[in-house]
Each structure stands twice: as structure tokens, then as C-alpha cells.
Amino acid sequence: xxxxxxxxxxxxxxxxxxxxxxxxxxxxxxxxxxxxxxxxxxxxxxxxxxxxxxxxxxxxxxxxxxxxxxxxxxxxxxxxxxxxxxxxxxxxxxxxxxxxxxxxxxxxxxxxxxxxxxxxxxxxxxxxxxxxxxxxxxxxxxxxxxxxxxxxxxxxxxxxxxxxxxxxxxxxxxxxxxxxxxxxxxxxxxxxxxxxxxxxxxxxxxxxxxxxxxxxxxxxxxxxxxxxxxxxxxxxxxxxxxxxxxxxxxxxxxxxxxxxxxxxxxxxxxxxxxxxxxxxxxxxxxxxxxxxxxxxxxxxxxxxxxxxxxxxxxxxxxxxxxxxxxxxxxxxxxxxxxxxxxxxxxxxxxxxxxxxxxxxxxxxxxxxxxxxxxxxxxxxxxxxxxxxxxxxxxxxxxxxxxxxxxxxxxxxxxxxx
Ligand SMILES: [Zn+2]
Numbered sequence: 482x483x484x485x486x487x488x489x490x491x492x493x494x495x496x497x498x499x500x501x502x503x504x505x506x507x508x509x510x511x512x513x514x515x516x517x518x519x520x521x522x523x524x525x526x527x528x529x530x531x532x533x534x535x536x537x538x539x540x541x542x543x544x545x546x547x548x549x550x551x552x553x554x555x556x557x558x559x560x561x562x563x564x565x566x567x568x569x570x571x572x573x574x575x576x577x578x579x580x581x582x583x584x585x586x587x588x589x590x591x592x593x594x595x596x597x598x599x600x601x602x603x604x605x606x607x608x609x610x611x612x613x614x615x616x617x618x619x620x621x622x623x624x625x626x627x628x629x630x631x632x633x634x635x636x637x638x639x640x641x642x643x644x645x646x647x648x649x650x651x652x653x654x655x656x657x658x659x660x661x662x663x664x665x666x667x668x669x670x671x672x673x674x675x676x677x678x679x680x681x682x683x684x685x686x687x688x689x690x691x692x693x694x695x696x697x698x699x700x701x702x703x704x705x706x707x708x709x710x711x712x713x714x715x716x717x718x719x720x721x722x723x724x725x726x727x728x729x730x731x732x733x734x735x736x737x738x739x740x741x742x743x744x745x746x747x748x749x750x751x752x753x754x755x756x757x758x759x760x761x762x763x764x765x766x767x768x769x770x771x772x773x774x775x776x777x778x779x780x781x782x783x784x785x786x787x788x789x790x791x792x793x794x795x796x797x798x799x800x801x802x803x804x805x806x807x808x809x810x811x812x813x814x815x816x817x818x819x820x821x822x823x824x825x826x827x828x829x830x831x832x833x834x835x836x837x838x839x840x841x842x843x844x845x846x847x848x849x850x851x852x853x854x855x856x857x858x859x860x861x862x863x864x865x866x867x868x869x870x871x872x873x874x875x876x877x878x879x880x881x882x883x884x885x886x887x888x889x890x891x892x893x894x895x896x897x898x
Contacts (some may be wrong), residue, residue, distance in 0.1 A: 484550075488515065489806035492588060494577045497559075498525040504553070507544065514549055515547070517578075519562065525574035526564035537565040543577045545586045549609065557586060585619060591891055593619035601867045617876065624879050627888025630832040633689060636660065636667065640697040640854040641704055642723070643673040644861055646877060653874065653881075654704075655861065656681050659697065659853045666885035667859065671874050682711040695849050699723035700835050718841045719757040721798055722855040727831065728791040729760050729825035751777065752774060752784060759788050762795075787825050803843040810836060860885055 485499045500516035519525070523634065524533040540563065546557040564574045579588045586594075593616055595889060598606045602616045621834045639661040641654045654677040656668040668681045682690050693715045696708050700719055708717050734750055736759060743750045758774045759765065766774060778785055779797035794813055810832060817829035832839060864884045882888065 484513075484515075492578070496520050496526075497577070497761055507554065507556060510554065512556055513550055514558050515556050517559040524721070525562040525564035527564050527569050528572055528575040528580075529569040530566065532566065532568070533673065534564040535565040537563040537571045540573065542616070546584055546589050547578075547586050548589050548592050554610070575841055583618070583622075584614070587622075587891060590619040590622045594623040594883065594890075599782065602880075603741070617879075618746050621879050621881050623890060624882045624886070624888060626891050627886060628882065631886070632746050632889075633667075633685070635663075635692075636685075636689060637692055638695045638697075638849060639667065639693055640720075640857070641678065641708070642699065642854055642858060643701070644858060644865075646865065648872070651874065652784050653877070654678060655881075656860070657854060657885075658859045659695070659849065663887065664857060665887040666861075666881055668847070669878050673701065673703070675707050678704055678707040679711070682707065695845055697849065697854055700727065700831050700838075705835075707840070716841050716845055717838050718849065719835055719838045720842055720849075720854065722852065724832070724839065725791075727828050731822075731828045732759050732784065732787045732791060734824040735787045735822055739783050751780060752782070755784070759784055763792070783822055786820060787822050790820070790822070790825055800843065801846075803840045806843055807836065807840055810839065835884070857885060 484502050488499050494517075497517050497519055500518045502513065502515050504511055506512070525536055526532070527534055540561045542558050544558055547555040547557055549555055559576070561576065562574045563571050567572055578588070580587075584761070593605060593609065593611070596608070597620050599617050600608070602613055602620070605686045606613045606616045636658050636835050640657040640659050644655060645651070646653050649669065652673040653669050653671060654673050655666060656678075658665050658667050664886070664891050668684065670677050670680055690712050691714065693712045696712060696715045696717045697720045698704050698708060698717060700723070705717065708715070733756070736756065740750055740752055742748075755773075755777060758770055758777065761770075763771070763774070778789075792812075797806060797809055797813070800809065813882075814829045814833045817825050820826065861881055861884075864880055865871070867876065871880060
């Protein structure tokens with residue numbers, strides 16, 4: 482009797498009542514089974530039009546998995562009615578605790594999905610003695626609900642980026658909202674082509690796209706074209722994070738080429754384990770690393786020249802006025818082009834051809850957080866690391882929306898976890 486009282490406190494269904502409760506074997510394991518009956522004289526609900534109709538017949542009893550109680554698995558048992566709907570025909574009634582052929586109740590799906598945000602999907606499945614696939618379906622249910630019910634008004638700042646997935650063999654294009662207080666993943670889709678971003682703008686809609694004031698992106702040509710076409714009113718900013726990433730990639734390329742050269746010449750590899758020394762900012766190095774960097778700096782290496790060019794470029798971000806910053810940029814580009822560092826020259830040419838968009842960073846200064854895209858990207862990478870078992874892009878997309886989308890959840894007055 483007490484269990485029924487508790488159930489009614491946690492979840493009360495208007496047209497249904499809890500019946501007998503017993504412990505019995507389900508799939509060879511003892512479980513708590515709670516019978517549910519329709520309230521006397523209640524009429525079933527048509528799943529298509531939402532109107533009530535008369536009972537046509539009843540189907541055999543089905544189990545719907547509910548939240549576990551102590552360590553017992555718990556099920557609702559109910560024989561769904563078929564409703565004879567005047568407009569839609571004979572249909573299986575809509576139920577307030579579950580839908581269609583899904584074996585889990587809504588509450589159990591939300592419960593699993595919440596845990597799957599804190600733990601990996603595999604761990605969640607292990608703890609609740611269920612399958613990875615069940616956890617996946619639960620998360621998908623919550624994400625589908627969230628995407629359908631989220632509020633997309635007031636999106637005025639967005640960031641576009643791509644992340645490498647599946648060991649770098651594929652890309653996902655990510656579109657983030659960057660407005661303070663609502664930083665979240667708005668959209669993600671496979672590949673990083675013009676077509677990909679066009680799909681975002683298409684789904685986002687013309688009216689909303691017209692409200693966008695700032696777009697942060699990297700120098701990827703296809704993105705820039707689409708942004709200029711679909712949000713022409715927005716200030717497209719090539720931000721610090723994206724530009725400095727291009728530098729890091731160039732330094733890494735120079736270092737790899739140089740190490741190859743050492744090997745070919747049978748020379749000692751002085752750059753061994755030097756990757757992070759060169760990629761990190763000097764203020765983030767440990768004392769030991771700083772000492773080692775000091776030794777490297779004495780050598781006349783291409784990697785070091787690249788490193789110094791990047792460190793020199795950091796001054797660019799300290800300018801207040803776009804015109805001064807522009808002069809510095811020209812000057813730096815000239816110097817970089819005089820070196821024999823092909824990857825760095827590539828960066829220089831890229832900077833030169835995108836100068837106006839880069840200088841937009843100074844125009845938007847103070848209005849846009851430059852670290853926002855970086856922060857969201859880090860989170861996305863963490864999600865992927867937790868993502869053991871994500872074999873398809875679709876799975877990964879759902880996981881990313883779940884973690885980064887700040888999606889609304891189905892509303893229950895009782896919080897289970
Ligand atoms: Zn109907």
C-alpha cells in the first residue's frame with residue numbers, strides 16, 4: 482500500500498490508477514511489477530488527433546520499465562486499449578508514461594539520460610544493468626524532445642567551427658550560440674563544406690539568420706562565403722583562437738619536416754619531445770620546460786624561427802585601434818614572407834588575404850568573448866573522449882547535443898536524480 486502512496490506522490494496519471502504490486506521474475510530476474518488500470522469510465526486518447534474515443538478492444542499486457550527501486554528493476558504492467566477514433570480509425574491509445582513500442586517509460590528515459598550526462602554511456606549501462614543501446618535510446622529521446630521544444634529566439638552571436646572526429650578521418654561542423662549566459666551548441670552536421678553550413682542556415686530560418694550580429698569563424702573559405710551570403714548584416718570575425726590555431730598547425734608542420742630532415746641526415750633529434758614546448762605559450766611552461774626551451778632557442782632551427790614568429794605575432798592582439806593593428810599585420814606578413822618557412826608563409830598569405838575580417842576582431846572588442854568557441858570545443862572533445870562506443874556520426878551528434886545543447890527536458894515535477 483505504501484508503495485502506491487509513494488508512486489502517486491511521484492507520478493500521478495489523471496485517467497489511470499495503480500493496481501496490484503507484486504515481485505515476480507522478469508527475464509529470469511526478480512523485479513517489482515506494478516499493475517496499471519484505466520480509471521472507471523475513462524475513455525482512451527487517440528495518439529494522432531489527441532481526442533478521446535470509445536474503446537475498440539484491448540491488447541495483451543505489456544511491461545514498461547520504470548526507475549529501479551532499491552536494486553530491483555521495476556515495471557509498469559498495462560494492457561493498452563485500442564481507441565475507435567471517428568477521424569483516425571482504430572489506433573493504440575496514447576499513454577502518459579510511454580510511447581509506441583518503446584519498452585521504457587518516459588521517466589526512466591529521462592533518468593538514464595541524466596546519468597549519461599555525468600558518466601559515459603557505457604558506465605551508465607553497467608550501473609543500471611542495461612544495454613548501451615538502451616542508454617542511447619534514452620538519450621536520443623531526451624535530445625529529440627529538447628530540440629523540438631528549445632527556444633531559438635535572441636540568437637545574435639554565433640561561432641562556426643569544425644572538429645575532427647574518428648581519428649581525424651572525418652569532420653563535424655559545429656555552430657555555437659555565443660551570447661553571454663546562453664552559450665550552447667545550436668547545430669552540428671557532418672563534413673565541413675559549404676553545403677553543410679548552408680543546411681544550418683536553412684534549418685535556422687531566414688528570419689532568425691537576419692537577427693545575427695556577430696559570427697566568429699576560422700579562415701575556411703567555404704564557411705566565409707556561406708556566412709557572407711546568408712547573414713550579410715553580421716560582422717564576420719576571424720577570432721584570436723582560430724588564428725592562433727593556424728599558427729600552431731604551421732609550427733607543428735615545420736617541426737615534423739625538421740625531424741624528418743634530422744633522421745634523413747643521421748643527425749641527433751634535438752627536437753625530441755619538443756612538441757609542447759613549441760606549441761604552448763611561454764607563460765604556461767614549467768621551470769624545467771622553460772630551461773629546455775632556452776637551450777633550443779640558441780640553436781638555429783627552423784622550428785625555433787617559426788616559434789619566434791608566432792610569439793612576435795601575439796603583440797597584434799594588444800592593439801586598441803584597428804588601423805595600428807593593420808599596420809602591424811602588414812609588417813609581420815612582410816617579415817614572414819622573407820623567411821624560408823613555407824608553412825609560416827602560408828599563414829602569412831592567409832592573414833593578408835583575410836585582413837578586413839581579422840580587423841573586425843578589434844571592431845567587436847569587448848562585445849564578444851574570444852574564448853567562448855575554444856571553451857565549447859574543449860567540451861565537445863571531452864564528450865568524444867567519453868564517447869566510447871560511438872560508432873556513427875549520428876550517435877556522436879546526439880551525444881554532443883545532449884552535453885552542449887542546454888536543451889530543455891521533459892517536465893516532471895519530481896526530480897529523480
Ligand atoms: Zn484521432
